[in-house]
Amino acid sequence: MITTDRPTLTTCTLEGTDAAALVIGVGTGADGAELLANPLPADAAERLQSLLEPLGVSGKADEVVRVPGVEGCPVELVVLTGVGSVEDAEPTEEALRRAAGAAVRALAGTEKVAVGLPADTAERLAAVAEGAGMGSYAFTAHKSTKDTEAARRSAPVSALSFVTEAADAEAVLERAGHIADAVCATRDLINTPPSHLYPETFAKTVEEDLAGSGVSVKVWDDKQLLAEGFGGIMGVGQGSSRLPRLVRIEHAPADAAAHVAIVGKGITFDTGGISLKPATSMTTMKSDMGGAASVFAVVRAAARLGLKVKVTGWLALAENMPSDTAIRPSDVLTMYGGKTVEVMNTDAEGRLVMADAIVAATEETPDVVMDIATLTGAQMIALGTRTTGIMGDDEIRDELVATAGRVGETAWAMPIPENLRASLDSRVADISNVGDRFGGMMSAAAFLRDFVDASRDESERAESPTPWAHLDIAGPSFNESAPYGYTPKDATGTMVRTLIGFIAGRAG
Structure with a gap:
C-alpha cells in the first residue's frame, strides 16, 4: 500500500x-x-x-x-x-x-x-x-x-x-526527500482501493510501516471502542462488516519544545450510509480517508526529520455503509466524553468519527490540536478544488494559512459564524450533526469545535482552552482534472507540507 x-x-x-x-x-x-x-x-x-x-x-x-x-x-x-x-x-x-x-x-x-x-x-x-x-x-x-x-x-x-x-x-536534499516521501505516502494510501484498504488493514499498514521507527502505535478495535464509549466512530462503522478502528501514533522526542496533536478523518469508503449518495458521487469516495493518511504521513515525517516536537496523531477509521445494522437519520449517539448527537444525515459521518478523536486528543492537553478532513462538499462550492479552507481559533488558523503560503500550498482563512452554531441545535440531543445548508463548510467546523476539550472540566476548559484549527481538504485532496506541476491526477497529498512546516515552526 x-x-x-x-x-x-x-x-x-x-x-x-x-x-x-x-x-x-x-x-x-x-x-x-x-x-x-x-x-x-x-x-x-x-x-x-x-x-x-x-x-x-x-x-x-x-x-x-x-x-x-x-x-x-x-x-x-x-x-x-x-x-x-x-x-x-x-x-x-x-x-x-x-x-x-x-x-x-x-x-x-x-x-x-x-x-x-x-x-x-x-x-x-x-x-x-x-x-x-x-x-x-x-x-x-x-x-x-x-x-x-x-x-x-x-x-x-x-x-x-x-x-x-x-x-x-546534502542535508537540504535529505530533508526534501523526507517531505516529498510524506506527500507520496499520503497519495499511496488514498489511491489504494477500498477492497484493499479498510479500517483493519489501514491500522495494520500503519503498525507495520512504523515498526522499529521510534513512533509508538496504539490501536483500538471495535470491542475496545464500544467498551470505552467511542459512539461516533462505532456509530458510523456499525453498518459495515469491516468494523472500525481508532489509531493513535506518537513521535515523542525527549527534549520536545511543544506538543502538537493532529486528528484525521479516515472513512475508507463512504456510501453515505442510509442517506445514500448518488452513484456518481461515490466514484472518488476511496479518498475520504485522506485526512487520516495525511496525519500518518506527517507524524512519520516528523520522526524522520528529527523534529523536536511531540506529535500525536489520531486516525479515526470507519467504513460508512448502508445495512440493517447502520445508523438511521434521527438516531442519537453518545460520543466519547458523554456529549449526545442527533444524526439527521448519515452522510455527515466524517464529523462524527472526528468528534470522538478530537475529544480523546484534547484530553491529553496538547499545546495545539488540528484536524484535517475531506469533510464537506460545501468546501468546493466556497473555495474550489485547489484551495483548502482553514477555520478555528484565529491565531492558529492564521499561522496555518501563513505556513501554507510559505511552503507553496493554497489555503484560505474562513470564519465560524455564531448563527451557524445555532443551526446545529437539536430538540432531543446536545447537538445535531447537520445545520444550515448554506455555509455548510463553516457549520461543520462549528460542530467539531463543540468537541474540543469536551471531556475536560468546564472551569479547566475556560482557564486553559486548547487552541484548535480545522482544515477542510474535500476538493484539494483528490485531483479529478489533468495533472499540473508536481500534482498528479487522483490523490494529491495536499496540506502535508503545511502541517510539517507548522510543526517545524513549533520546534523553534
Whole structure:
C-alpha cells in the first residue's frame, strides 16, 4: 500500500553526470521566452536561447519542451520547463517547485535525470528537490503489466541529481526527500482501493510501516471502542462488516519544545450510509480517508526529520455503509466524553468519527490540536478544488494559512459564524450533526469545535482552552482534472507540507 520505491536525490556537476536528460528553466520575459540561470556553458546557453522562438517556447507554467542534441551540452536531451512570468522578478520558490515537478513528471520512462534549475540557495534547492520528488510519483501497485515495455516507458524517474552550489546541499536534499516521501505516502494510501484498504488493514499498514521507527502505535478495535464509549466512530462503522478502528501514533522526542496533536478523518469508503449518495458521487469516495493518511504521513515525517516536537496523531477509521445494522437519520449517539448527537444525515459521518478523536486528543492537553478532513462538499462550492479552507481559533488558523503560503500550498482563512452554531441545535440531543445548508463548510467546523476539550472540566476548559484549527481538504485532496506541476491526477497529498512546516515552526 505504501511504496518504498522513491527516487534518490543527490548533487552532481554537469560534466560528471550520467543522466539521460538535463532540466533547464525558461521564463516569460518582457521580450519573450528567456532561459533562467543554468549550468550550461555560455556558448551552449546562447545557442539554446536562440532556439526558443523557432521552437515556439513561451516559458509559461507547465510548459515542457524537449530539445535533443544541444551542441556544447554533455547531456543528450535538454528539457525546458516553464516557470511563468519573470518580467518583474525572479521566479518564486513555488514556481521553481512546480516547474521541476512538471518536467520530472513528463520524463517518466527516463531512469536518471539531472536538474539544472536555479538552486543557488538552500531555499531554492529545497523547492526544486521537493517538486522533482513529488513529480516522480506514480501509483502502480495494482498493475499486472509492470514488466512490459510500455510499463517501463511510463515508469517514474528513479534517480534525480541537482546541479547546485548551495551550502549544506546534502542535508537540504535529505530533508526534501523526507517531505516529498510524506506527500507520496499520503497519495499511496488514498489511491489504494477500498477492497484493499479498510479500517483493519489501514491500522495494520500503519503498525507495520512504523515498526522499529521510534513512533509508538496504539490501536483500538471495535470491542475496545464500544467498551470505552467511542459512539461516533462505532456509530458510523456499525453498518459495515469491516468494523472500525481508532489509531493513535506518537513521535515523542525527549527534549520536545511543544506538543502538537493532529486528528484525521479516515472513512475508507463512504456510501453515505442510509442517506445514500448518488452513484456518481461515490466514484472518488476511496479518498475520504485522506485526512487520516495525511496525519500518518506527517507524524512519520516528523520522526524522520528529527523534529523536536511531540506529535500525536489520531486516525479515526470507519467504513460508512448502508445495512440493517447502520445508523438511521434521527438516531442519537453518545460520543466519547458523554456529549449526545442527533444524526439527521448519515452522510455527515466524517464529523462524527472526528468528534470522538478530537475529544480523546484534547484530553491529553496538547499545546495545539488540528484536524484535517475531506469533510464537506460545501468546501468546493466556497473555495474550489485547489484551495483548502482553514477555520478555528484565529491565531492558529492564521499561522496555518501563513505556513501554507510559505511552503507553496493554497489555503484560505474562513470564519465560524455564531448563527451557524445555532443551526446545529437539536430538540432531543446536545447537538445535531447537520445545520444550515448554506455555509455548510463553516457549520461543520462549528460542530467539531463543540468537541474540543469536551471531556475536560468546564472551569479547566475556560482557564486553559486548547487552541484548535480545522482544515477542510474535500476538493484539494483528490485531483479529478489533468495533472499540473508536481500534482498528479487522483490523490494529491495536499496540506502535508503545511502541517510539517507548522510543526517545524513549533520546534523553534
